[in-house]
Structures are given as structure tokens and as C-alpha cells.
Amino acid sequence: MQQKSNLTNKNLSALKNVDETFEIELNIEGMNCASCVNHVEKAIKSVPGIIDASVNLATEKALISLHKNVKKTTIISAVEKAGYKASSVEINTNENSRIDKLQKGNETWKVIISALISFPLVLPMLLIPFSIHWMLNAWLQLALATFIQFYFGGRFYISTWKAMRAKSANMDVLVALGTSAAYCMSVYQMIVNSMQNSGGVLHLYFESSAVIITLILFGKWLEARAKKKTSAAIRALQSLRPDIARVLRNGEEQEISIHFVKIKDIVLVKPGEKIPVDGNIIEGFTQVDESLITGESLPVDKVTGNKVTGGSINGNGFIKVTTTAIGVEGTLARIIRLVESAQAAKAPIQKLVDKVSSIFVPIILIIGLLTLLFWGIFSGNWEKAILNTVAVLIIACPCALGLATPTSIMVGTGVAAKHGILIKDAEALELAYSINIIAFDKTGTLTVGKPKLTHLLPFQISENELLKVSAALQTGSEHPLAKAILIAAKENEIQIPKITNIQALLGKGISATIEGKNYYLGSEQLLKEYNVDINKDLILAAQKFSSEGESISYLFEKDTDSCKLKGLLSFSDSLKSSAKECIASLQKLGIRTILLTGDNAGSAQSIAKQLNIDRFYSNILPEGKAAFITQIKSTNTIVAMVGDGINDAPALVAADIGIAMSTGTDAAMHASGITLLRGDPLLIPDAIDISKKTFQKIRQNLFWAFIYNIIGIPLAAMGLLNPMVAGAAMAVSSVSVISNALLLKRWKPANGINNN
Structure with missing residues (x-):
């Protein structure tokens, strides 16, 4: 629970504004595995003034907490010294621009050309089952394999050199050593055969090095394609931003870039158009589709005086809106930032993965060396020893290990946001399915909040x-x-x-x-x-x-x-229509419910009785709610607090998980780990369900990531695994982990949509 304590301190600091710290985000390029993540994190944390750093392999970003006196250029320099590239995250940068590069142009063609060149090298093996014994000329094999080894595989040598300079080891070191061993062994055989003029059958393994590089490139291409799908929720939200707004200035209608709209500008929105800004309707009435923002399936009636959210879609009415928020302060921009922050954060379970991956590559290098010596010394067949060592190095590449957790979190938080559940940090996502007790505020949480x-x-x-x-x-x-x-x-x-x-x-x-x-x-x-x-x-x-x-x-x-x-x-104040069903759903999950309210005992008792809440406490001050939550937590119970008012903020921070209604105050939402964008109580059991489903996927992914290595490494060391098969297995492991995470996109709220 220590990490939760740190999170609580961070939230309290944010509420009190006493610590002169802030967070920045950097793009990180050149990472290939979990070991890379650890090296980048260590490099960033070595900079004086850095409080914490979390690097995410799936998003290729670093979320850094630092003191104000730390310069961004110093951090970027530290990352580059570690052998990677860092750059600022631009506000309007497409989230997938770097991933898109792997889908288009040179990267796609590299995979295709590498495959075409590798095909003649591997063709003789494919013909053997048909009793066709044909072999490509050795010098032609050398030419084709050399092109693949040093042109398409050049990136692995560059990365290895950077890693060695930084006194670290990553996946690329394993790939470079493994493929180089197969390539150099083949060249050695050619030289010896040429010097001896034996004219015998040459045992060359150019196809192994070439095919391994091709498979790894193909695996990375598939991996990038799958990564793009994991961030579909962010892209969907980003696509809601219109580029143009129609404003009324000096009595004239003007079409201007959304970036030039100002607070208090009057924006005109025609039927069927996206609403470009947050604001209040000053003229007209309509229905607004807010489904992509709040998860609300039905259009919401809007009349003069009602608020509208930028990115939602206007119905069949013409409205005039006075602007109240623009740019990064808009609701849509804040939602995107919070989802990105949750996707970039690490869940506590990732600590185990980080510990394993920090020593993984050095251990594999030792296993590879022992495999080489064992087969070479005891069998005397150094050729076989080298091939087995290559298989060990290739099968062990820890790509899947680094992707198992972040990809699941990305998809889980994304699909939750789509349905109106905004999960702001990975720890809340991990803890939600373990909740034992949920404490509720009354007004605005279980009741409509309009007494x-x-x-x-x-x-x-x-x-x-x-x-x-x-x-x-x-x-x-x-x-x-x-x-x-x-x-x-x-x-x-x-x-x-x-x-x-x-x-x-x-x-x-x-x-x-x-x-x-x-x-x-x-x-x-x-x-x-x-x-x-x-x-x-x-x-x-x-x-x-x-x-x-x-x-x-x-x-x-x-x-x-x-x-x-x-x-x-x-x-x-009337009860929310879904409040009773929410309490019943939670109790079916074995979760105890408590009502904490500053209201009188009679009112609290009446509400508790109507909703069948397990216990109620009345006349409780804000600090009393926080103390009550702290007391329950001391019994090693996972406690969630649900509230919507500024008075609930201390209790939301004190709880293991704070759940805020978006219909409430900003203070409550800032203090919480989960925000319900529709203010619908039924989203609470849904949040618990998506938490459970997400961590099922994380466990499944970690199982498969480990099982590939637990089974594959001994098989390779025993000589039972061909290096090319090892390369294919390594590529398949990464893609299978991401594909499994993508199954979360099919998740739907079990309790349906309620219109409160």
C-alpha cells in the first residue's frame, strides 16, 4: 500500500498547492523491450531534481514529475546519453504519427523487400520435403544475407552500440549477437572451404540470420499496427475536435480557426455540426449527441442557459453559444489529457515486471554463453553450439514482457472512457476490482442533486x-x-x-x-x-x-x-433512478455499502432504507468523512469513496479509490481516481467490471509472456529449437499479447445506459 500513500500525498499536494512541482511528458524513441524502459527510467531519475519518472513501452512516452528548476533539455540529454532519443510532446501532435511511420513508406517496404530477399535463402529448406535438393550459389547467398544483415539489420547494431556505451543491454543486443553469430559462422565456413579447396557440401546458415531479421522487422510492423488499435479511444476523442468555428463578431458571421476563438465569443452552431467549444446556450434549443464524450447513448435536450461541451454533435436545432472554455481548458481536452495520463502510468503489478526485466537480458547472455560452452566442450560440435546459442538469444527477446501490462491498460482505460468512465490513474484501475466497501455521499451522488x-x-x-x-x-x-x-x-x-x-x-x-x-x-x-x-x-x-x-x-x-x-x-431531493439498482449490483458483488452524509439522522435513515444500504452515518463533517475512511482502511480493507462536492474532496483523497461524479465540482474530480462522466451510479459497478476484465488480460498477457520464455529457452538450450522458429516465436509472442489486450475493446457496460 506504500504506492497508494505516495499517490495520496501527491493528490493532497495538488489540493493544497504547497509543492512547487509539475509534470511533463516526453516522446521516447528507440525502445524495444522492457529492459529499454528500465534504462530510460534510470537515466531520467539520475537527473537532480527529478521526483519520479514512468516510461511506457506501448505509448513510447515518459511521464516525469520534477521540480521547477529542472530544465527539459537536461532530461533529454540524459536520455540520449543512455542511447535513446527524447523530444517534447506537442499539443497538436497526432498521437499515432510515429506509429504511422511503421505502417507507411520505408518501413513497410523494408519488411517486403527483406522478405523477398530472404525467400531464395530459405527456399531450399522448403523444397527438401518434395525430394528436391537445390542450393543457391554460396557467394550469392553471402551477397543477399549481407544486404539484409547490415542494411535492414543495421538498426540493431546501432542500438547495441548505444546500449554498450550506456553500459546496459536490451533486446537489440540479443538480436545483434544472435544473427551475427549465424552470419559470421557461415562466412567462416566459406573461407575455410575456399582455403582448403575441399569442394564438399557447405553448411551455411545465412538463411537463419536473414529470416530472423525479417521476422523481427515483420513482428515490429505488426506490433506497431496493433499498438495503433490500442490507442483508438484517444484518436476517436481527438477526431471530435472541429478545425473551424463560426463566430459572431461586430455583428458579422465569420469562420475562423478554432485556435483563434476567445472566451465570451458567440459561436453559431448549425444543425448536425460539431460544437467547437465549451459554453452556454444563449439562444435556441436543440438535442445534443454526447455519446463519445459521456457514453450517453441518447441525445440530451438543451435549452437556453444549458451548458454544451465542445466535440459533442448538435441535433436539429440552431443555437448560439457563448464560449466559456477553449483549447487545453476545454472539457474534451481535459478528458484526453486524463486518459493519456492513465495510459502512460504504471500499475503496481508492473513493479514485478520491471524487476524481472532489469536483470533479464544479462541472465540470457549468461545462459547463452553456458549453452555455447556446454555444446562446444561436451559435444565437440561448435557449429551446433553456435546455432543453439543463437536460438537462445532470439527466443528470449523480452518484447512481450514489456507490452503485457501497458497495452491492456491502454485498451481498458480507452474503452472505459468511451462508455463514460474516466479512469485517471492505473492504480485506481488495478484496485477497483478489489474493493470491499464503498462509501457514498448523498446529495448529487445518490440523489439528483437539485433539491x-x-x-x-x-x-x-x-x-x-x-x-x-x-x-x-x-x-x-x-x-x-x-x-x-x-x-x-x-x-x-x-x-x-x-x-x-x-x-x-x-x-x-x-x-x-x-x-x-x-x-x-x-x-x-x-x-x-x-x-x-x-x-x-x-x-x-x-x-x-x-x-x-x-x-x-x-x-x-x-x-x-x-x-x-x-x-x-x-x-x-429525489433519488437517481439507477441508485437502487447500483446498490443492489454492488451487494451482488459482495461489496458492503455505507452512506456518509452531513445531513440529519432522519434523512440519512430514510435514504438508506429506500436503497437498502448496509450502514449509514449522519451529521458528519468533511474531515469526519476522511477520518472515517482512514479508520476503515486501517483494517486492511480496500475502500472507495463516491462523492461530487468540494466537501467530499478530503474523503476522496483518503480513500484507496476516489470516485467522483462529473456533475459535481472540479475539486472532487481532481481528488478522485475515477470520474463518472454521466454522474450515473450504475457506472460504479461497471467501473469495477472493466477493472476486473483489464487485470484478467494483464495476468493472461504476463502468463504468455513468461511461458514463451520458460518453455522456449530450455528447448533452445537443449538444441530442440531452430533459430528461425525461435525468431518466429519471438515475433508471435509480442503480437499475441497485444491482440489479447485488444479483445477488451468488445467490453460493454453490464448494467446498460441510464438517462438520469
């Missing part, structure tokens, strides 16, 4: 006076109960007076001075704190409203001598 003022019970003042003072205290507040009061005041045409000395009482209420008098509005806990006497009739009324699931607020006046109760306000 209405249902009862006003004044005491020694009029209803209008009670509503006027309460509305004045809540002026400018974004709290759901505050909005309900302000709406009621507006409907009753109440003139709201000015206030001074306003003070928020976190989790309890608010106080301010109105027309020279000090007023407090808040919970029963605030009432008790100031020893306010409450009328018996009001107590009975409060108990009745609470038993019906309503929330209660009290207004009192405080003077120098005492506090005087002025009235009671009650609010009702």
Missing part, C-alpha cells in the same frame, strides 16, 4: 422575512440547498438585502451580518454548537420532515447575550 425548498416554518418572524434572510446568506453560493433557497426567493419576488462579514462554516453552514444583525444558517449540529433553544412544535416538524427523507436547515440570530431561533427550512 427543492418544500417547507418554511418561521418562528417569531414572517415567512417572507425567513426566506429573505436565508436567501441573503446564500447569495453567491453554489451549494445545492443554497440554489433551492435562491430559486424560491426569485419565484416569490423577494428583494435580497446586502450582507457583510460573510463566513463559511465548513460542513455546518454559513453566517453573515444583515442590517446590523448577525445571522447563522445551517445544520442541527450548528444549532447545538451555539446552544440554540428550539421550539417543541419545530422539533416535531423537523422529525416528521426528516423521517420523510428531507434535509433540514435552521436560521438563528446571535446577539451578545444569546441565540434566538428564527425558523426552519426543509428540502426534498
Whole structure:
């Protein structure tokens, strides 16, 4: 759990803004296996001022946490000294531009030409079963094999040289040594035969070195193609960005690049067009397709005053939108960044892989040397010894080992985002399927979050006076109960007076001075704190409203001598239609559910009873929620917290996994590991399901990555594996691991889509 502690510290640091650190991302080129990942990470971490670095083989990127005084050029230089290439990630760079190079032009032709040149070398072996004994001229074999060895295989020598300079070893070292051994042995045979003029049958192995290089190039090509599919979710999100926006400036309609749109610009969106910016509708009404952003399958009705998200598709209405966010601050851009961040991060299970891969290549080199010596000394057949050593070196290339975890995470987080589940870090993805307890906030999480003022019970003042003072205290507040009061005041045409000395009482209420008098509005806990006497009739009324699931607020006046109760306000909020099904689904999974709310006991009990929640705790302050979560965690229980408000942020950070509703505050979303883009409770069991499916794939991939080597290396060392078969197996292992991860793309939410 130590890593979780580090993550918690990072989140707390972000919330408090006390640490002058930040993160950057770099493209890394030249990595071929898990060993490369370790070398790049070590090189980056060796730079003074680097806090942490996570390198991902599948995305070919490094996510680096560093102090502000560290220069990016210093990091790039350290990576280059380690034998790799690093560059900045441009905001508008196509995610797959580097991968695309492997699908087009030179790279594709290299695979084709290498295969065509290798074919005459391997053809005699294919003809033997048909009793056709034909052999290509030895010098022609040398010419063809040399071209493949040093032109197409030149990259392996360059990479090996860089690795040796950096005092490290990677997959390319194994390939270079293995193919060079087969090639040089064949050249040696030709020289000896020529010097002795024996004229006997030559045993050449040019086809082994040529075919191995061709197979590796082909495997890399297939691997790159499969990698591209793993990032399909990111590309789908990126494709939502329109290039042009139609804006209204100086009374004229203009088409401009999306990059030149400004905050408060009025954007015109015609039927069927993509909405280019985040904003609020100021004219018109329509339906908007937000499926690729939130996973919502049905179009959502939008009217004047409603928010729209850039990248969503306008329906059949013409709307005018005033811009509220552009560029990297837009919702779509933030979602893309968060998904990319999750895909670049490492899951805790990757630690085991990293430890293995850090010593893997040196161990294989030792096994290869022992194989060479054993066969050469005990059998006296050094030719056979070299071939067996080549097979060992080739079969052991740890490509699949490095791809097993990141490819599964890429596909898993991508398909989750497609269905409205934004997983922000790999640790949350790994832990989600192990959750034992889920604690829920009430308002906005299990309820719709749009409470209405249902009862006003004044005491020694009029209803209008009670509503006027309460509305004045809540002026400018974004709290759901505050909005309900302000709406009621507006409907009753109440003139709201000015206030001074306003003070928020976190989790309890608010106080301010109105027309020279000090007023407090808040919970029963605030009432008790100031020893306010409450009328018996009001107590009975409060108990009745609470038993019906309503929330209660009290207004009192405080003077120098005492506090005087002025009235009671009650609010009702309807449950989300999928809340009960969510709780039932979680309980079927064996997960215990808890309700943590700052509301009164009666309201909490009513909600818990309606939803069949296992336990409930009422009148809990924000710090109390966090302490409660911490206490549960101390029993070695995996705890998730679900919330949507700023008051929930401490508890979200304290939990093993914080799950935030996107319909809530930014503070809650920043403090969480998972964000539900539709605010639908049913996405919670779906998030657990995709977590389970993803880590099933990771385990399967690691099994296959290890099993190829566990079976293949002994077979090669015993002389039972042809070097060309070893090369094919190595290529197949990488592609099979990625293909298995891609099966996650078929995942669908088990609980369906709900329209809340």
C-alpha cells in the first residue's frame, strides 16, 4: 500500500498547492523491450531534481514529475546519453504519427523487400520435403544475407552500440549477437572451404540470420499496427475536435480557426455540426449527441442557459453559444489529457515486471554463453553450439514482457472512457476490482442533486422575512440547498438585502451580518454548537420532515447575550433512478455499502432504507468523512469513496479509490481516481467490471509472456529449437499479447445506459 500513500500525498499536494512541482511528458524513441524502459527510467531519475519518472513501452512516452528548476533539455540529454532519443510532446501532435511511420513508406517496404530477399535463402529448406535438393550459389547467398544483415539489420547494431556505451543491454543486443553469430559462422565456413579447396557440401546458415531479421522487422510492423488499435479511444476523442468555428463578431458571421476563438465569443452552431467549444446556450434549443464524450447513448435536450461541451454533435436545432472554455481548458481536452495520463502510468503489478526485466537480458547472455560452452566442450560440435546459442538469444527477446501490462491498460482505460468512465490513474484501475466497501455521499451522488425548498416554518418572524434572510446568506453560493433557497426567493419576488462579514462554516453552514444583525444558517449540529433553544412544535416538524427523507436547515440570530431561533427550512431531493439498482449490483458483488452524509439522522435513515444500504452515518463533517475512511482502511480493507462536492474532496483523497461524479465540482474530480462522466451510479459497478476484465488480460498477457520464455529457452538450450522458429516465436509472442489486450475493446457496460 506504500504506492497508494505516495499517490495520496501527491493528490493532497495538488489540493493544497504547497509543492512547487509539475509534470511533463516526453516522446521516447528507440525502445524495444522492457529492459529499454528500465534504462530510460534510470537515466531520467539520475537527473537532480527529478521526483519520479514512468516510461511506457506501448505509448513510447515518459511521464516525469520534477521540480521547477529542472530544465527539459537536461532530461533529454540524459536520455540520449543512455542511447535513446527524447523530444517534447506537442499539443497538436497526432498521437499515432510515429506509429504511422511503421505502417507507411520505408518501413513497410523494408519488411517486403527483406522478405523477398530472404525467400531464395530459405527456399531450399522448403523444397527438401518434395525430394528436391537445390542450393543457391554460396557467394550469392553471402551477397543477399549481407544486404539484409547490415542494411535492414543495421538498426540493431546501432542500438547495441548505444546500449554498450550506456553500459546496459536490451533486446537489440540479443538480436545483434544472435544473427551475427549465424552470419559470421557461415562466412567462416566459406573461407575455410575456399582455403582448403575441399569442394564438399557447405553448411551455411545465412538463411537463419536473414529470416530472423525479417521476422523481427515483420513482428515490429505488426506490433506497431496493433499498438495503433490500442490507442483508438484517444484518436476517436481527438477526431471530435472541429478545425473551424463560426463566430459572431461586430455583428458579422465569420469562420475562423478554432485556435483563434476567445472566451465570451458567440459561436453559431448549425444543425448536425460539431460544437467547437465549451459554453452556454444563449439562444435556441436543440438535442445534443454526447455519446463519445459521456457514453450517453441518447441525445440530451438543451435549452437556453444549458451548458454544451465542445466535440459533442448538435441535433436539429440552431443555437448560439457563448464560449466559456477553449483549447487545453476545454472539457474534451481535459478528458484526453486524463486518459493519456492513465495510459502512460504504471500499475503496481508492473513493479514485478520491471524487476524481472532489469536483470533479464544479462541472465540470457549468461545462459547463452553456458549453452555455447556446454555444446562446444561436451559435444565437440561448435557449429551446433553456435546455432543453439543463437536460438537462445532470439527466443528470449523480452518484447512481450514489456507490452503485457501497458497495452491492456491502454485498451481498458480507452474503452472505459468511451462508455463514460474516466479512469485517471492505473492504480485506481488495478484496485477497483478489489474493493470491499464503498462509501457514498448523498446529495448529487445518490440523489439528483437539485433539491427543492418544500417547507418554511418561521418562528417569531414572517415567512417572507425567513426566506429573505436565508436567501441573503446564500447569495453567491453554489451549494445545492443554497440554489433551492435562491430559486424560491426569485419565484416569490423577494428583494435580497446586502450582507457583510460573510463566513463559511465548513460542513455546518454559513453566517453573515444583515442590517446590523448577525445571522447563522445551517445544520442541527450548528444549532447545538451555539446552544440554540428550539421550539417543541419545530422539533416535531423537523422529525416528521426528516423521517420523510428531507434535509433540514435552521436560521438563528446571535446577539451578545444569546441565540434566538428564527425558523426552519426543509428540502426534498429525489433519488437517481439507477441508485437502487447500483446498490443492489454492488451487494451482488459482495461489496458492503455505507452512506456518509452531513445531513440529519432522519434523512440519512430514510435514504438508506429506500436503497437498502448496509450502514449509514449522519451529521458528519468533511474531515469526519476522511477520518472515517482512514479508520476503515486501517483494517486492511480496500475502500472507495463516491462523492461530487468540494466537501467530499478530503474523503476522496483518503480513500484507496476516489470516485467522483462529473456533475459535481472540479475539486472532487481532481481528488478522485475515477470520474463518472454521466454522474450515473450504475457506472460504479461497471467501473469495477472493466477493472476486473483489464487485470484478467494483464495476468493472461504476463502468463504468455513468461511461458514463451520458460518453455522456449530450455528447448533452445537443449538444441530442440531452430533459430528461425525461435525468431518466429519471438515475433508471435509480442503480437499475441497485444491482440489479447485488444479483445477488451468488445467490453460493454453490464448494467446498460441510464438517462438520469
